[in-house]
Amino acid sequence: SINASRLWQTLQTFATFGATSGGGVTRLALSEEDKQGRDTLLAWAQQAGFHCEVDELGNMFMRRPGIHPELAPVMIGSHGDSQPQGGNYDGIYGVLAGLEALRTLNDRDIQTERDILLVNWTNEEGARFAPAMLASGVWAGVFSRDYALGRRDRDGISVGEALRHIGYAGERPARAQPLHACYELHIEQGPILEEEGIGTGIVHAAMGQRWFEVTLTGFAAHAGTTPMDLRRDALCGFAELVLAVEKIGQQYGDDGRATVGMAQIAPGSRNVVPGAVFCSVEFRHPALPALDEMEAQLMLALEAIRLRHLQISSEKIFDYPPVKFDPACIARIEKAAHSLGYSQRRMVSGAGHDACYINRVAPTAMIFIPCVKGISHNEAERISPQWAEEGANVLLATLLLAANE
Amino acid sequence: SINASRLWQTLQTFATFGATSGGGVTRLALSEEDKQGRDTLLAWAQQAGFHCEVDELGNMFMRRPGIHPELAPVMIGSHGDSQPQGGNYDGIYGVLAGLEALRTLNDRDIQTERDILLVNWTNEEGARFAPAMLASGVWAGVFSRDYALGRRDRDGISVGEALRHIGYAGERPARAQPLHACYELHIEQGPILEEEGIGTGIVHAAMGQRWFEVTLTGFAAHAGTTPMDLRRDALCGFAELVLAVEKIGQQYGDDGRATVGMAQIAPGSRNVVPGAVFCSVEFRHPALPALDEMEAQLMLALEAIRLRHLQISSEKIFDYPPVKFDPACIARIEKAAHSLGYSQRRMVSGAGHDACYINRVAPTAMIFIPCVKGISHNEAERISPQWAEEGANVLLATLLLAANE
Ligand SMILES: NC(=O)NCCC(=O)O
Numbered sequence: 001s002i003n004a005s006r007l008w009q010t011l012q013t014f015a016t017f018g019a020t021s022g023g024g025v026t027r028l029a030l031s032e033e034d035k036q037g038r039d040t041l042l043a044w045a046q047q048a049g050f051h052c053e054v055d056e057l058g059n060m061f062m063r064r065p066g067i068h069p070e071l072a073p074v075m076i077g078s079h080g081d082s083q084p085q086g087g088n089y090d091g092i093y094g095v096l097a098g099l100e101a102l103r104t105l106n107d108r109d110i111q112t113e114r115d116i117l118l119v120n121w122t123n124e125e126g127a128r129f130a131p132a133m134l135a136s137g138v139w140a141g142v143f144s145r146d147y148a149l150g151r152r153d154r155d156g157i158s159v160g161e162a163l164r165h166i167g168y169a170g171e172r173p174a175r176a177q178p179l180h181a182c183y184e185l186h187i188e189q190g191p192i193l194e195e196e197g198i199g200t201g202i203v204h205a206a207m208g209q210r211w212f213e214v215t216l217t218g219f220a221a222h223a224g225t226t227p228m229d230l231r232r233d234a235l236c237g238f239a240e241l242v243l244a245v246e247k248i249g250q251q252y253g254d255d256g257r258a259t260v261g262m263a264q265i266a267p268g269s270r271n272v273v274p275g276a277v278f279c280s281v282e283f284r285h286p287a288l289p290a291l292d293e294m295e296a297q298l299m300l301a302l303e304a305i306r307l308r309h310l311q312i313s314s315e316k317i318f319d320y321p322p323v324k325f326d327p328a329c330i331a332r333i334e335k336a337a338h339s340l341g342y343s344q345r346r347m348v349s350g351a352g353h354d355a356c357y358i359n360r361v362a363p364t365a366m367i368f369i370p371c372v373k374g375i376s377h378n379e380a381e382r383i384s385p386q387w388a389e390e391g392a393n394v395l396l397a398t399l400l401l402a403a404n405e
Numbered sequence: 406s407i408n409a410s411r412l413w414q415t416l417q418t419f420a421t422f423g424a425t426s427g428g429g430v431t432r433l434a435l436s437e438e439d440k441q442g443r444d445t446l447l448a449w450a451q452q453a454g455f456h457c458e459v460d461e462l463g464n465m466f467m468r469r470p471g472i473h474p475e476l477a478p479v480m481i482g483s484h485g486d487s488q489p490q491g492g493n494y495d496g497i498y499g500v501l502a503g504l505e506a507l508r509t510l511n512d513r514d515i516q517t518e519r520d521i522l523l524v525n526w527t528n529e530e531g532a533r534f535a536p537a538m539l540a541s542g543v544w545a546g547v548f549s550r551d552y553a554l555g556r557r558d559r560d561g562i563s564v565g566e567a568l569r570h571i572g573y574a575g576e577r578p579a580r581a582q583p584l585h586a587c588y589e590l591h592i593e594q595g596p597i598l599e600e601e602g603i604g605t606g607i608v609h610a611a612m613g614q615r616w617f618e619v620t621l622t623g624f625a626a627h628a629g630t631t632p633m634d635l636r637r638d639a640l641c642g643f644a645e646l647v648l649a650v651e652k653i654g655q656q657y658g659d660d661g662r663a664t665v666g667m668a669q670i671a672p673g674s675r676n677v678v679p680g681a682v683f684c685s686v687e688f689r690h691p692a693l694p695a696l697d698e699m700e701a702q703l704m705l706a707l708e709a710i711r712l713r714h715l716q717i718s719s720e721k722i723f724d725y726p727p728v729k730f731d732p733a734c735i736a737r738i739e740k741a742a743h744s745l746g747y748s749q750r751r752m753v754s755g756a757g758h759d760a761c762y763i764n765r766v767a768p769t770a771m772i773f774i775p776c777v778k779g780i781s782h783n784e785a786e787r788i789s790p791q792w793a794e795e796g797a798n799v800l801l802a803t804l805l806l807a808a809n810e
Pocket residue numbers: 090124125126132133189350351352353627628629676
């Protein structure tokens with residue numbers, strides 16, 4: 001089993017990169033804080049003797065060679081970016097538990113048949129650059145390289161510019177290579193495992209997602225001189241949209257998700273009737289027909305809001321169908337958790353993960369550990385050292401099964 | 406009469422300070438752009454031989470001496486700050502038409518009995534620092550100097566810091582002095598004068614205003630893993646608030662105004678259920694009982710929104726009763742417009758103005774000129790050179806009446 005105190009120490013060190021006063025991190029993709037994290041990860045990997053390659057999207061691949069380099073490797077890892085005021089474990093836990101698994105193999109002088117690749121994906125969160133899982137998406141052929149490099153943050157800085165700025169614009173093409181298996185270890189980000197007292201979640205599926213950008217345009221006007229019935233108030237239209245989106249999500253019981261997370265109001269002055277609002281809308285559901293329905297309902301809601309004499313445009317910027325992970329990959333995790341004597345259950349992920357894209361080009365599955373009260377995308381995100389340890393042990397045992405086949 | 410082409414030229418030159426690509430200006434109070442404007446105004450006033458004093462709030466007072474300096478002076482002027490993406494005439498027209506009136510007196514070697522004070526008030530718009538009319542409010546004893554100097558913009562910069570930064574933190578106390586009369590010339594910012602083809606608006610009253618800051622706090626959560634019924638979504642509560650505020654305003658026909666102009670959403674990420682929203686709410690009405698009613702309805706709306714398990718706090722940051730301007734000041738404007746042969750009408754201002762505060766400590770009234778379609782607080786704000794000329798002529802004639810009494 002892995003070295004639990006080393007793993008915990010590594011996690012706490014990493015949590016200093018972008019640490020917030022609220023006990024979490026703001027480590028947005030390709031920011032200075034992300035660079036600090038990347039540099040440290042690189043140094044740790046090199047100290048452990050692993051060669052690291054960076055691709056043109058800034059994805060970092062650290063290799064522990066096996067006996068047969070000609071065989072397809074096994075991939076593990078996750079992402080190092082965070083949400084604004086996000087948690088200390090979302091993403092980075094999977095990277096650092098992977099590093100810990102490889103360090104443990106070193107400590108024990110264990111040779112594997114296949115190479116093991118530890119990966120740190122760029123911009124998984126979709127917080128600085130939408131959409132989420134952008135760079136693993138390119139790697140898996142979902143997005144083109146140029147599309148991804150051209151995505152811009154709200155200050156107009158592109159992914160390409162940000163990569164060059166922090167020195168992580170690599171040479172290697174961001175393109176899938178044959179893999180024997182891929183595993184992503186992650187915190188659940190939901191409450192089920194903790195509530196049920198189960199240590200290991202075996203993720204066999206993930207919800208599909210649709211993300212939209214909506215712009216509502218009215219006319220900016222003086223709040224004191226413009227009578228109510230002459231206003232074309234974009235914010236009032238936006239308010240109707242927010243409530244319509246909530247209602248759409250509520251129709252699907254425990255399975256539906258509908259969220260407006262971000263909005264920019266122009267000009268955004270207290271005594272000016274808002275002239276324009278730009279916002280995000282996202283839907284999630286484990287079944288494709290439900291996603292189609294949600295999208296159709298959004299379009300109806302926008303039609304109704306147009307009656308306020310607002311111009312409305314919407315663009316679907318992210319669309320992926322529900323995911324089913326690979327049965328053989330799942331079976332190895334079950335076997336590993338069983339051999340360790342850990343409690344386990346199968347589950348569906350409501351969050352998107354890099355593994356969802358990798359699954360399109362290689363056999364993939366995910367391992368979840370509990371997190372306190374399911375809190376994530378929040379500074380209050382917490383895990384216990386024991387959960388961290390058990391998850392890394394499951395990863396190590398799973399990985400040994402896969403890498404020795 | 407005044408020199409119309411010089412006035413127009415002066416206005417166009419000033420519109421370059423903070424010019425936006427949309428044909429307007431962003432000249433927020435105490436910004437670099439505001440400093441540019443102030444420096445230029447100062448130079449123009451000094452070239453015309455006027456001594457300028459700056460007070461501790463950055464208000465600029467330019468004096469054209471009369472024959473009897475011991476008599477209470479007549480004050481004219483307005484403000485030089487703008488809204489974000491605001492118009493070229495809101496505020497600054499009254500300052501520059503005042504300068505033009507004084508230059509005309511110079512050209513003709515006209516001596517007045519009383520001194521004339523041309524003023525440029527700081528932070529009228531309330532866009533960078535809330536509330537509006539902050540510095541004329543201190544001058545009139547509505548706010549304390551320390552309160553005003555401590556108001557902060559959204560980057561946390563205080564009025565005091567911003568004043569020192571641009572070099573306009575003066576020595577003179579911001580405290581009312583006896584005035585014989587005060588006149589503020591301004592664009593109407595509403596559609597009435599243009600629609601009725603009238604050149605001169607004689608403002609006898611202004612709507613009362615109440616401004617609030619509301620904070621709604623829920624819990625930031627993962628948009629993918631958090632079921633709809635477990636969310637405490639601050640943005641959904643905000644959406645209800647926006648629609649409730651609109652409804653409150655709509656009950657009063659042409660007389661009511663209710664606006665949410667600004668909101669900040671935290672953390673503001675596409676895949677995070679919003680944990681908190683901070684926003685402004687403002688109400689206006691010409692009658693005090695209606696304002697009381699509007700405020701009471703806001704409190705009821707907030708109670709209802711609390712049922713979403715949100716914490717809600719609200720603070721009234723600005724409250725002024727409806728204003729009645731001084732009959733003697735109004736009578737002089739009527740006489741002046743009449744003598745010039747201009748069409749005129751009495752009207753109520755929906756906008757707040759520095760004159761509304763000055764009116765508490767000195768006899769005051771306002772002169773409006775038309776603006777195209779009533780558009781203001783918008784880059785598309787426009788006036789005609791003829792309207793600009795006529796307004797300055799009315800100001801000059803009014804001022805001569807007052808300054809020679
Ligand atoms: N795991 C995770 O939080 N991913 C971000 C993308 C998403 O919102 O699903």
